[in-house]
Amino acid sequence: MKLDFSQLNKQTKQSFIDQHAVIKKVMHGKVVVCEQCRQPLILITPEQSERPGIGCSKGCTFISLEFT
Ligand SMILES: [Zn+2]
Structure with a gap:
């Protein structure tokens, strides 16, 4: 059995980018809805x-933020 991590890494990187895009939008007052429940x-x-x-x-959906 061969484990393929390339897809996993790709997904992790993509979700990281997605999270940053969501954070940016919410910080700028734009409405982003939860993919699960469609709540803002x-x-x-x-x-x-x-x-x-940031969460619904x-x-x-919950993205933890570090406030320093
Ligand atoms: Zn939700």
């Missing part, structure tokens, strides 16, 4: 939650 993604600040990031209200 919202910015969760450190004041609002212990886990700041249902929580199926």
Whole structure:
């Protein structure tokens, strides 16, 4: 059996790029919807939650952000 990681790495890199695109859009006030539930993604600040990031209200999409 041969393990092929090339596809996995490609997908990981792509999702990284996608996440950055989503973060940029939300930060600029553009509406991005969750791919799962079609709810708009919202910015969760450190004041609002212990886990700041960008996600939908249902929580199926969540991108954690580092606020420093
Ligand atoms: Zn969702």
